[in-house]
Amino acid sequence: AQVEMNNLAVLLEEKTASYKSVESELESSNQRQQTLEVELSTDQKELNDTQKELNDLRSQLEEKTALHEATATEISATLEKERATASQRQRELESKVIAAQAEVTNFKKMSAEVSTTLEKERETAKQNQQIIEQKLEEERAIFNQKYEELEAKLIMSEKELLNVSTKLAESCADYDISKKSLSETSSSLEKERETTRQLTKELESLLATKEEEIASVKAAMEEQIASHEAASTWMTQILEQERQIANQCQQELKDCLVSKEDEAEMAQRKILDEKSELEKKNAFIQEELENLRIEFEQKSVAYNALNESSNAVAMTLEKEAQQQAELKQKLSNAESQLEILRAEVSELNEAKNGTNEHQREVEAKLSTALCELEAKRQDVESLMNERKILAAKVKDVEEQAKTFREMQSRDHRQALETIVLAAQAAAVEANKELVGTKERSEAELAKVRNDCTAVEQELKSKLEQLANLEKKHDVNGEHIKFLQARVNTAENDAKEARAELAEVFANLETSRKKIADTLEHMTQKDSTQVKLERELELVKVALNAAISSRDQLQSELSIINTESDRLGAELERERKIHHDGALQLENLRRERDALQAKLVTPSDQLHLVFQTSTRMPISPNGVSLDPLFFQHRQTRRGDWSSTSRYGWPPSRFHSSSPVKRRVPTSFSDGQHHEDMPTSLNDSKVNETTIHNRARIVPKKLQDE
Numbered sequence: 199a200q201v202e203m204n205n206l207a208v209l210l211e212e213k214t215a216s217y218k219s220v221e222s223e224l225e226s227s228n229q230r231q232q233t234l235e236v237e238l239s240t241d242q243k244e245l246n247d248t249q250k251e252l253n254d255l256r257s258q259l260e261e262k263t264a265l266h267e268a269t270a271t272e273i274s275a276t277l278e279k280e281r282a283t284a285s286q287r288q289r290e291l292e293s294k295v296i297a298a299q300a301e302v303t304n305f306k307k308m309s310a311e312v313s314t315t316l317e318k319e320r321e322t323a324k325q326n327q328q329i330i331e332q333k334l335e336e337e338r339a340i341f342n343q344k345y346e347e348l349e350a351k352l353i354m355s356e357k358e359l360l361n362v363s364t365k366l367a368e369s370c371a372d373y374d375i376s377k378k379s380l381s382e383t384s385s386s387l388e389k390e391r392e393t394t395r396q397l398t399k400e401l402e403s404l405l406a407t408k409e410e411e412i413a414s415v416k417a418a419m420e421e422q423i424a425s426h427e428a429a430s431t432w433m434t435q436i437l438e439q440e441r442q443i444a445n446q447c448q449q450e451l452k453d454c455l456v457s458k459e460d461e462a463e464m465a466q467r468k469i470l471d472e473k474s475e476l477e478k479k480n481a482f483i484q485e486e487l488e489n490l491r492i493e494f495e496q497k498s499v500a501y502n503a504l505n506e507s508s509n510a511v512a513m514t515l516e517k518e519a520q521q522q523a524e525l526k527q528k529l530s531n532a533e534s535q536l537e538i539l540r541a542e543v544s545e546l547n548e549a550k551n552g553t554n555e556h557q558r559e560v561e562a563k564l565s566t567a568l569c570e571l572e573a574k575r576q577d578v579e580s581l582m583n584e585r586k587i588l589a590a591k592v593k594d595v596e597e598q599a600k601t602f603r604e605m606q607s608r609d610h611r612q613a614l615e616t617i618v619l620a621a622q623a624a625a626v627e628a629n630k631e632l633v634g635t636k637e638r639s640e641a642e643l644a645k646v647r648n649d650c651t652a653v654e655q656e657l658k659s660k661l662e663q664l665a666n667l668e669k670k671h672d673v674n675g676e677h678i679k680f681l682q683a684r685v686n687t688a689e690n691d692a693k694e695a696r697a698e699l700a701e702v703f704a705n706l707e708t709s710r711k712k713i714a715d716t717l718e719h720m721t722q723k724d725s726t727q728v729k730l731e732r733e734l735e736l737v738k739v740a741l742n743a744a745i746s747s748r749d750q751l752q753s754e755l756s757i758i759n760t761e762s763d764r765l766g767a768e769l770e771r772e773r774k775i776h777h778d779g780a781l782q783l784e785n786l787r788r789e790r791d792a793l794q795a796k797l798v799t800p801s802d803q804l805h806l807v808f809q810t811s812t813r814m815p816i817s818p819n820g821v822s823l824d825p826l827f828f829q830h831r832q833t834r835r836g837d838w839s840s841t842s843r844y845g846w847p848p849s850r851f852h853s854s855s856p857v858k859r860r861v862p863t864s865f866s867d868g869q870h871h872e873d874m875p876t877s878l879n880d881s882k883v884n885e886t887t888i889h890n891r892a893r894i895v896p897k898k899l900q901d902e
Contacts, residue, residue: 200790
């Protein structure tokens with residue numbers, strides 16, 4: 199009984215240590231709950247900051263939309279004005295074209311009449327022209343040779359113009375090398391100007407040579423045909439007319455060259471303006487891309503912080519779950535130990551008759567402790583279930599955050615793709631505009647070529663007219679000049695009308711492109727605005743979900759706090775119960791000491807132990823004996839084997855009398871053994887030895 203009481207005291211001390219560890223674990227769980235509350239407060243602050251940022255973005259979007267609407271209204275008003283002016287110009291040009299067509303018809307009629315009159319005059323003037331034709335054929339041959347040389351030079355100039363056009367096409371195709379190509383074209387234009395100047399100089403020299411030749415011809419005519427003064431005067435008049443015509447042709451060529459140079463300069467200026475506009479557009483698009491990238495990085499940082507906080511919460515929950523599992527294991531171990539204690543208490547109840555009342559009290563306390571432990575185990579299981587629910591909720595929140603991130607990344611990718619597509623479209627439009635400018639320049643070059651051919655045709659026609667005038671004697675020159683002036687004015691008016699129409703069409707194309715650009719820009723802004731509104735709605739949903747989860751976590755934390763308080767109260771009760779049990783154990787120990795004082799010798803006590811209990815016999819060295827001893831003890835007869843296994847001879851250990859069996863207190867050397875106590879109050883008989891001796895008992899011997 200004393201050994202069992204000592205064992206119970208040791209077990210109670212172990213349980214006190216386990217309860218202290220449980221208290222420390224509860225304190226650590228409370229500290230973790232506080233840290234979680236702090237993290238929740240920080241998450242709430244971050245959510246409030248994100249809401250403020252989203253409100254700022256909304257205000258900025260509203261301001262941008264208002265500005266875009268104002269610009270759109272202004273652009274629409276300007277477009278309407280331009281349309282009105284273009285319609286007026288078209289009407290005026292149509293009226294001018296109609297008037298020019300009427301003048302052309304009149305000129306055709308007059309030319310037909312003049313042709314009829316000239317045919318009549320040709321028939322009369324053939325006889326007089328035969329003499330002059332013979333003299334002029336030689337001059338014509340010389341003039342034709344020089345004219346062919348001039349045509350060859352013009353062909354070379356056309357080839358140079360073709361080379362310049364190819365260079366312009368290459369420069370337009372290569373946008374990055376546009377400046378160099380423009381400089382090359384400007385140098386080529388300067389070279390062409392020099393060539394034109396050289397051509398004009400050559401024409402002047404040719405005219406001088408022609409004048410010299412005409413002077414020589416005049417001298418020859420005067421020497422050979424002195425009688426024909428009227429013919430000579432007529433020739434001088436013709437030569438003066440030719441000079442005037444040549445001067446007019448030179449002036450027209452100079453005017454054409456100046457106009458083409460001005461047109462080329464205007465085209466260069468237009469190209470530079472378009473380049474500047476494209477650069478501005480590209481800068482604006484880059485600014486928008488940078489702003490969107492900054493917003494995306496800010497949002498990604500905020501969501502990463504939220505994810506880190508959620509991951510930290512999940513880690514803490516997992517750690518708490520592990521700790522709860524360890525607590526469950528400890529509780530299961532305590533229950534197994536309590537079952538062992540119950541079995542030992544039942545055995546003590548069978549062995550002890552004098553201490554039944556104390557044992558009943560101890561059993562009642564143990565039953566109450568077991569009930570409380572079961573209640574705690576149920577509470578722990580409920581906490582585990584709640585933690586599982588919390589973990590599931592955290593997983594749901596993480597899945598929602600993942601879906602939100604995926605949606606946001608998709609929206610940002612779509613926004614970036616739309617912006618990139620818009621930039622590509624702008625680049626394509628810029629390339630188209632460059633191609634258009636190139637085509638315009640080619641068309642202008644073609645116009646220059648056509649004008650050159652027209653000038654050549656006009657020169658040829660004028661030369662033919664001169665030949666016809668040479669054949670004629672009496673030609674109405676003033677009427678022809680009047681008609682030529684009207685033709686020139688009509689052609690100039692037609693050219694002006696064409697130029698004005700081209701300008702109007704160019705203005706209409708530019709206005710149409712501007713409208714398309716503004717519409718595309720507005721559509722892009724609308725799409726970005728809609729996407730930002732969707733993102734704001736998603737952020738709102740996420741914020742509401744986070745707020746709800748936060749409220750749930752706060753409620754669960756309050757529940758956990760209440761349960762922790764309840765567990766603390768239960769622990770205090772258990773401490774009180776443990777203190778009462780310790781006092782009772784001290785009382786029992788005192789009673790044991792009193793009983794031990796009444797005992798006489800340890801040999802008698804050991805004899806009583808062997809008679810009353812089925813415990814294993816103990817050697818003088820404190821080592822338990824073999825179970826075969828009890829098999830011989832059942833028969834109470836028989837001889838031991840002659841072995842020194844137990845430290846003494848078997849004849850002394852086992853006496854022949856069946857009733858009086860005692861363990862010897864002395865050995866063959868006649869001295870008392872050192873480990874054998876003289877009394878139970880000796881200092882060497884302590885609680886540890888009794889505890890170890892009590893634990894060595896096998897189950898078969900307990901049953902016996």
